Amino acid sequence: MPDSALLEFSQPRRTAHQFVRETLRRAILTGALDGGTRLVQADIAAQLEVSTTPVREALRDLAADGLIHFDPHRGAIVRELDMTELVELYDIRKALESLAVRKAAGEITEAQLKSATELQDRMDRESDVGLWVQLNSEFHSLLYRAAVSPRLFSLVESVQDAATIYVAHSLAVSPGRIKEGNREHRSLIQALRKRDGEKAATILESHLDATLETIVTANSTEDQAEPEQATKRTRSSRR
The missing domain is CATH 1.10.10.10 (Winged helix-like DNA-binding domain superfamily/Winged helix DNA-binding domain)
Structure with missing residues (x-):
């Protein structure tokens, strides 16, 4: 650098x-x-x-x-994460973050819902993957803070940070996932606005499952690309 x-x-x-x-x-x-x-x-x-x-x-x-x-x-x-550890992290994320949005459904204020919507508006317009990932972290943190559970928020934030390293990289490989994520965020805001904690948790879990699948696919794509690139370099060196 x-x-x-x-x-x-x-x-x-x-x-x-x-x-x-x-x-x-x-x-x-x-x-x-x-x-x-x-x-x-x-x-x-x-x-x-x-x-x-x-x-x-x-x-x-x-x-x-x-x-x-x-x-x-x-x-x-x-730190570099292996896929086994990443899957474990996402299992933990689903457990903690679904609990957080259930709690948030009963506590979130109109001001917080407005802030979440404004953040999502910015994410809809953002074309830079790195900046989108930063806004995504802010969006999720805002919702989890609304649960008014400092200990839970601290646990969620540490696990979320550890996984986010992979998210930016995977979205660079699969940028279409950004639009899907934006739609899922809108559905999550709507569920919280209706104070429907169970629906919010279901949406959140599906959202995390889809994100994990994108990361695994991106990693698999890179693993396949590396031998091909090595073969090309070998062939080139023989010319």
Whole structure:
């Protein structure tokens, strides 16, 4: 990544620690920092014009959220998920997030419904996959906060972040899923507006199932493409 690239993901300054954490989180969740990328504290500090102390604190937070891990020899690495772990994550997401929308159906305010609709309007217009993924996270977080259950929200957010790394990548391969997701979001808002928690949970579970299927398909497509690309390179080298 170029020396100034992280600045594209910088967030409004709060504390230096929060600034670095949210900037790195956004870069990871939008796919700008790929799985397996090494995060060097000194390089990040130089790019974001901070000391290494807030960078070190931010990396600890991201590790706790499951977005990175620490290798004894290479330091902080953007985490890569395998398909088995991803399926497990989505099982957990379905359990937690369906509970959250059931609770939200009885608590959500008109102001929150209005904000969700406005966010979805922006998502309908958004053509950039990375920005759509960011708005998607904001949309889901808004609905889950409406459940008025801080402990549940904290659990949901950590699992959601860990899975979002794959979402951005899969949508780049299958952009048609974005329109489907937008329609499902509209149905979810409608169910919450009617205070129908069971319907909202059913829509949410189907939404997550479809997203998981897109991720698995995208991963399968890439796995098939790699041997073909290797074969082409071999043939080219023989000419």
